[in-house]
Amino acid sequence: MRTVFAERSGIRWVLQHPWVACGAMIASPLVIAVLLVRAYGVNVPIWDEWESVPDILAVLSRRLTLGDLWRQHNEHRIFFPRIAMLALYRLGHMDSRVLMYANCGILAATVAIVLIDHLRCSGNTFSAWLSFVPAAWILSSLRQWENLLWAWQIQIFMCVGAVVVALYALSYADRIGWMALGIAAGVVACCSFSSGMLVWPAGLFQILVRHRQRSRWRAALIWCCAAIATAATYSVGYQRPQHHPSPLAFLQHPINAATYLLASIGGPLAGDLGGAVAVGLLLSTVALLAARLWYCRPDLVRPSMAASLIVFSVGASAMMMIGRVGFGPSQALASRYTTITVLGVAGLYLLIVQNLHAESRAPRIVAAILAIAFVGQASVTDRSIAEAKVTNQHRRQLAIVLKGYRSQPDEMLAALYPVPSTLRERAAVLELFRLSVFARAAGLASLPRIPPFSVDFINNAPPTRVPSVMAGTMLRVSGWAVDDRARTVAEGVVVFVDGGAETAALYGLERPDVAQVLGNPGYRDCGFTADAPTLSLAPGRHSLGLRIFNADGTGFYEPPIRFFFDIR
Secondary structure, eight states: OHHHHHHHHHHHHHHHOHHHHHHHHHHHHHHHHHHHHHHHOOOOOOGGGGGGHHHHHHHHTTOOOHHHHHSEETTEEOHHHHHHHHHHHHHHTTOHHHHHHHHHHHHHHHHHHHHHHHHHHHOSSHHHHHHHHHHHHHHTOGGGHHHHTOGGGHHHHHHHHHHHHHHHHGGGTTSHHHHHHHHHHHHHHHTTOGGGGGHHHHHHHHHHHHOOSTHHHHHHHHHHHHHHHHHHHHHTTOOOOTTSOOTTHHHHOHHHHHHHHHHHHHGGGOSSHHHHHHHHHHHHHHHHHHHHHHHHOGGGSOOOSHHHHHHHHHHHHHHHHHHHGGGOGGGGGOGGGHHHHHHHHHHHHHHHHTTGGGOTTHHHHHHHHHHHHHHHHHHHHHHHHHHHHHHHHHHHHHHHHHHTTTTSOHHHHTTTOSOHHHHHHHHHHHHHTTOGGGSSOSSOEEOSSOOOEEEEEETTBOTTSOOEEOTTSEEEEEEEEEETTTTEEOSEEEEEETTSOEEEOEEEEOOHHHHHHHTOGGGTTOEEEEEEEOTTOOSEEEEEEEEEEOTTSSEEEOOSOOEEEEEO
C-alpha cells in the first residue's frame, strides 16, 4: 500500500508542478552526459593531446607566440580551442577531465540557446517546453561519447556552440550589435574546426529566410564580406594533409559516397551502417517534404534557426563525405562526428514541431520521427555506454603506462602517441612540471599493508601450478585487486617479470563475484588481465610480481608474493 501511495503522490506532484518536471526532462540528458564523464573519464593525454605539450612549455617559459596558436592541425585551424585548452590545462594541471567537463558545459549552453530560439518561435508555453524535450535528448545523445570522453574534442563542441550562437544572432541581423556577435561567432566556429566554415552559407540562409524586408540584403552583403575575409585569412599558409584521401574520391566511388552521406545523416540514431543509411534516407525524405512545404507556402512557416541547423549539418556531412569517403563508408559512423550531425536531426524535428499548423500530415511525421528517435536512442545509448566502459579500461591502463614511461616498451607507448621517442621527451616535461598523471605527487610512494588481490590464472592455468610457456609468446596473467583502504577499486595494476620489465594490465574488468564475497558493490570493476612479452627471457624458471596502484594514484602496494613460470 505504501508503494502505491508513493507512486500516486509522485504522479500528483508532477501534475501540480509540470514546468519543473518539464525542465527536469530537458536537463536529464545533460546530467547523464556529466555522469558519463564522471564514471568513465580518465586523466591521461591521448594522441592529439600530446601536441599541446610544446605549447604548455611555451606558456610556462613565456615564449608562446601568435603563430603557435594559429598553426594548422591536420585540416583544421584550432586557434580558439588552443587558447581554451591552454587556459584550462593551466587551471587544472593538465587534468584531461577538466576539459571533459568543459565539453559538457559547452553542450549545455548549446542546448540552452536552441531552446531559447524554439521558445521565441513557438511561444513561452508549457507545450513549447514539452515539445523541446526530444530535441534536448537528441542534442545531448550519448552517441557522442567519444567527444565527451576526449579532452581534445573541445574543438568540436566550441565549433558547434559558436555555430548555434551565430545562427541565433543572425535572427536579429538588422541590428548592428547582433550582426557583430554573429560574425564573431562565425569566426570562432571556423577557427575551431574545419566544418565551422559552413557557418557562412548556413548563416546566409538564416538571413535570407528570417528577414523579409529590404535590410536583409544589406545584412547578407555584410555577412558575405566577413565570410570572404575570414576564408582568405584562413587559407594563408594552408596545406592539405598528405595522409588524407583524394578529395575527388567521391567522384570515383559514387555509391560509397552516397552511402557515406546517408550514414552520416542517420548516424546519430543508428549504430550500424545499414541502419544508419536507412534512417538517413528517411530523414532526407522528410527534409525534402519540409522544403517543398516551405517553398510552396512560405507565409505559413514560422521563422527559427531550425532550418539553418539542417543546412549546416547536411553541409558538414557532405564535406566529411568529400574529404573522407576514401576511408570507407563505415567511417561516417565515427562517434566524434555525432556532435555535428545531431544538429540536423534536432533541427528537422523542431522545424516540423514548430509548424504543425501548416501541414495536416505534420503530426504523423512527428510521431514517426519520435518513434525512430526513441528506438535509435535506446540502441545507441546502450552501445555507447559499453564502448565508453571499454575505453575507460584501456585508458586506465595507458595512465599506468605513462607513469612508468621510462621503462615501458615502445609498443605500449605507441598507444598513447605514435612516436614513442617524442612521447618520452614530452612525458618528461609533464613530470618536471607535475602535470597530468604526475600532478598529485613528485614520486609514487611505496605503501605499507597489502590490499586484497588474487592472481587467478597464468596462461589459463592456476598459479599453484608452474606453467610452461614457449619463448616469444605472450604470458597472460589475469586476476583482481582492490584498494581496501579507500574502499574502492585500485587505479591500476602492473605486472613485472624477474623484478624488471613491467607491463601495465588492462584494469576495470567486471568481477561481481569479488564484490559479493568482499561485501562491497564498489569492487565490481576490479578485474585485470595483462599480456607480458617473453621474447627477451632465457629458458628456465622466472618470477612474476604485481604492483597495485592506490585509488588516488599517489602510491602503490607491492605484495611480496611471487608467482613462477618456466620458459621452454
